[in-house]
Amino acid sequence: MLSANKIIICGGTHGNELTGVYLAKKHGWFLANPAAAEKCRRYIDCDLNRCFAMSNLNSKTEGLENIRAKVINAMLGQKGTEDAPDFILDLHNTTANMGITLILSHMDSDILNICTHIAKEFTDVHIYLQEEERTESPYIGTVAKTDVCIEAGPQAHGTLDAELFFKVERVAFRFLELIEAWKNGSLPKTSGKIETFSEIRNVDYPRDSGGNIAAMVHPALQGKDFCELSAGMPVFLGFDGKEILWEGETCYPTFINEAAYYEKKIAMSLAKRDYLTV
Numbered sequence: 484m485l486s487a488n489k490i491i492i493c494g495g496t497h498g499n500e501l502t503g504v505y506l507a508k509k510h511g512w513f514l515a516n517p518a519a520a521e522k523c524r525r526y527i528d529c530d531l532n533r534c535f536a537m538s539n540l541n542s543k544t545e546g547l548e549n550i551r552a553k554v555i556n557a558m559l560g561q562k563g564t565e566d567a568p569d570f571i572l573d574l575h576n577t578t579a580n581m582g583i584t585l586i587l588s589h590m591d592s593d594i595l596n597i598c599t600h601i602a603k604e605f606t607d608v609h610i611y612l613q614e615e616e617r618t619e620s621p622y623i624g625t626v627a628k629t630d631v632c633i634e635a636g637p638q639a640h641g642t643l644d645a646e647l648f649f650k651v652e653r654v655a656f657r658f659l660e661l662i663e664a665w666k667n668g669s670l671p672k673t674s675g676k677i678e679t680f681s682e683i684r685n686v687d688y689p690r691d692s693g694g695n696i697a698a699m700v701h702p703a704l705q706g707k708d709f710c711e712l713s714a715g716m717p718v719f720l721g722f723d724g725k726e727i728l729w730e731g732e733t734c735y736p737t738f739i740n741e742a743a744y745y746e747k748k749i750a751m752s753l754a755k756r757d758y759l760t761v
């Protein structure tokens with residue numbers, strides 16, 4: 484249940500995702516990784532958005548981001564306690580063609596209702612469920628009692644796209660209005676069915692025996708985030724020009740060819756589509 488007294492809008496958790504960095508600077512929102520933003524890098528020592536598991540926050544760890552995570556946790560009010568923020572909206576960019584993707588780390592009917600309003604009011608919005616065991620989830624949003632992560636794309640890291648900048652700004656302010664309306668009991672109920680996507684698993688690139696990437700995302704799949712992928716459709720194209728066809732279940736790929744995920748050995752994530760009654 485959303486209590487919504489302490490709300491944090493956060494940008495620059497990844498220092499080269501510039502929509503959030505510059506919105507945080509413009510509006511005085513929380514800039515999560517100023518050192519990485521200064522250098523326009525995703526991170527300095529390790530990915531800050533993988534540092535917020537309770538066991539990590541409570542253990543002796545080194546490196547700029549691990550230390551920063553502990554500072555953020557103390558500043559915001561301590562994950563897992565009453566003093567934790569009620570809600571964090573964390574702003575990210577992706578190089579994938581994901582429009583405005585609202586990622587929910589747990590199913591909360593109030594948050595789903597608010598996201599449904601956003602999805603109806605703006606174009607190219609997707610609701611994405613990536614349910615996490617909150618205590619050990621490494622994401623910054625899980626410091627709060629509830630959170631939404633916005634992935635906005637496609638945008639190359641280290642660059643700005645004016646249209647996307649103003650769209651994310653409008654979405655963030657609309658979130659604040661809708662949370663305020665919810666607090667006052669004046670949030671209109673949505674009705675009907677809403678399309679949602681739930682993450683199933685990640686898929687790596689095909690690799691050779693030395694562990695090197697052996698194929699690229701197929702041009703027919705590039706930019707087709709949230710489109711149906713079924714058996715027989717091309718997914719990768721080898722350096723030798725040979726097509727690799729999908730043999731798995733019917734699904735909806737996301738984060739296709741995300742630049743930051745090459746190091747994580749993720750070529751795309753797979754999701755299933757549902758229609759939830761709200």
Ligand SMILES: [Zn+2]
Nearest residue numbers: 497500575576
């Ligand atoms: Zn990010």
